[in-house]
Amino acid sequence: MKKVVKFGGSSLASAKQFKKAGDIIRGDQSRRYVVPSAPGKRNDKDEKVTDLLYQCYEAAAGGKSYKKILEKIRERYEEIIDGLNLNLNLDFEFSMIEENFLKKAGRDYAASRGEYLNGLVMAEYLGFEFIDAAEVIFFDADGNFETELTNKELGERLEHVEKAVIPGFYGAKHDGTIKTFSRGGSDITGSIVAKAIHADMYENWTDVSGFLVADPRIIKDPEVIETITYRELRELAYMGASVLHEDAIFPVRKEGIPINIRNTNKPEDKGTLIVESTCRKPNYTITGIAGKKGFCSINIEKAMMNAEVGFGRKVLEVFEKFGVSFEHMPSGIDTMTVFVHQSEFEEFEQSVIAGIHRAVEPDYLEMESDLALIAVVGRGMKATRGTAGRIFSALAHSRVNVKMIDQGSSELNIIIGVKNADFEEAIKAIYDMFIMTEA
Ligand SMILES: Nc1ncnc2c1ncn2[C@@H]1O[C@H](COP(=O)(O)OP(=O)(O)O)[C@@H](O)[C@H]1O
Numbered sequence: 001m002k003k004v005v006k007f008g009g010s011s012l013a014s015a016k017q018f019k020k021a022g023d024i025i026r027g028d029q030s031r032r033y034v035v036p037s038a039p040g041k042r043n044d045k046d047e048k049v050t051d052l053l054y055q056c057y058e059a060a061a062g063g064k065s066y067k068k069i070l071e072k073i074r075e076r077y078e079e080i081i082d083g084l085n086l087n088l089n090l091d092f093e094f095s096m097i098e099e100n101f102l103k104k105a106g107r108d109y110a111a112s113r114g115e116y117l118n119g120l121v122m123a124e125y126l127g128f129e130f131i132d133a134a135e136v137i138f139f140d141a142d143g144n145f146e147t148e149l150t151n152k153e154l155g156e157r158l159e160h161v162e163k164a165v166i167p168g169f170y171g172a173k174h175d176g177t178i179k180t181f182s183r184g185g186s187d188i189t190g191s192i193v194a195k196a197i198h199a200d201m202y203e204n205w206t207d208v209s210g211f212l213v214a215d216p217r218i219i220k221d222p223e224v225i226e227t228i229t230y231r232e233l234r235e236l237a238y239m240g241a242s243v244l245h246e247d248a249i250f251p252v253r254k255e256g257i258p259i260n261i262r263n264t265n266k267p268e269d270k271g272t273l274i275v276e277s278t279c280r281k282p283n284y285t286i287t288g289i290a291g292k293k294g295f296c297s298i299n300i301e302k303a304m305m306n307a308e309v310g311f312g313r314k315v316l317e318v319f320e321k322f323g324v325s326f327e328h329m330p331s332g333i334d335t336m337t338v339f340v341h342q343s344e345f346e347e348f349e350q351s352v353i354a355g356i357h358r359a360v361e362p363d364y365l366e367m368e369s370d371l372a373l374i375a376v377v378g379r380g381m382k383a384t385r386g387t388a389g390r391i392f393s394a395l396a397h398s399r400v401n402v403k404m405i406d407q408g409s410s411e412l413n414i415i416i417g418v419k420n421a422d423f424e425e426a427i428k429a430i431y432d433m434f435i436m437t438e439a
């Protein structure tokens with residue numbers, strides 16, 4: 001039995017947290033490959049080491065004073081090393097980091113040092129071999145992750161290593177330049193390692209007892225999802241359920257390796273099991289709710305639009321030309337609406353509008369900003385009648401105005417558009433309707 005265990009930043013934020021992680025790893029001999037994140041927040045007001053590293057690098061590379069921030073970072077590691085009574089000296093590592101910051105080694109290099117240093121500490125603490133992710137996780141010259149090469153090299157490297165620590169979040173291009181995944185990317189590293197060693201399980205240890213039906217920052221003490229499929233999870237993760245990086249699913253999914261989300265602070269809890277498919281009936285009609293704010297809709301009307309071959313393509317080509325990706329595109333007989341990320345769209349707004357006018361000569365074009373999208377996801381929805389009706393009724397009851405509704409043809413999800421200001425209220429209303437009333 002081989003398990004890969006990834007510990008998130010909150011699980012490794014202090015010596016106290018490190019000890020909990022150590023007990024978990026030592027408690028099961030099959031937990032052989034450990035992927036640590038950088039130290040995260042010790043409390044709500046604290047800072048993540050990754051954020052401090054970005055700040056420090058900006059200052060150093062920009063010729064501003066940076067020593068105080070570097071010292072703050074160093075103190076975080078010293079606190080952990082002292083608290084664990086380790087005989088580990090990071091003088092050399094920190095002088096290299098400082099030198100490279102001044103040489104402008106890059107933001108990715110800077111950010112990656114959080115995981116790198118935590119990996120060194122973790123390996124020393126556990127007595128495991130340290131394997132620098134830069135030697136086994138590869139990106140091409142354009143910064144795209146190299147799946148096949150990484151899988152081969154990593155698999156070969158770990159084949160004869162009994163127990164190892166591989167820092168999360170980064171790898172390297174062939175010229176040695178460090179490249180990170182996007183924020184939260186240690187989850188991806190864990191998944192890549194699990195695939196390469198053909199793990200029986202990928203355990204992802206965090207600060208909540210599993211994947212919750214809704215964001216705990218919006219719903220107080222939400223229910224834990226016992227079992228969820230990769231497809232459901234992908235929908236929820238993409239729509240902002242941040243407990244697992246949305247790209248962490250792909251490597252393990254192909255191999256059918258289950259992911260178990262667990263709580264470092266409550267290791268006795270079973271957590272959430274993420275699987276390819278399951279016969280287990282979900283506990284509720286819906287599996288989860290997630291959402292994101294900050295969208296903008298462009299509503300285009302033209303009589304006989306449906307009869308005009310290529311209408312949709314011409315509209316979307318305008319967005320493509322300006323590099324704006326679209327999120328959703330519900331349509332009616334003579335209308336189509338395109339949802340885009342407001343932050344991505346704002347810069348090109350007027351050019352896109354002019355482009356649409358030129359491309360399809362609409363009768364009417366209207367935009368609305370400050371919208372939020374909410375995804376209600378569940379494999380059980382297909383077999384249950386009236387789900388959309390219940391969502392509408394819950395929202396109407398809470399006086400939330402529904403701007404858009406879009407049901408995927410897989411019937412796995414229903415997407416609802418509301419005003420940003422109604423976002424939290426809408427999630428609460430849907431949670432109450434399905435979870436509280438079905439409990
Ligand atoms: N549906 C959800 N289920 C669980 N946690 C969620 C959900 N949506 C948002 N979160 C948030 O995700 C956090 C865990 O993810 P993250 O902060 O990346 O952890 P880590 O540092 O362990 O990687 C939780 O503390 C919680 O606030």
Ligand SMILES: N[C@@H](CC(=O)OP(=O)(O)O)C(=O)O
Nearest residue numbers: 008009037050183184185186
């Ligand atoms: N430390 C990186 C990568 C990461 O995955 O962190 P965490 O596991 O704490 O979400 C970040 O803050 O983005």
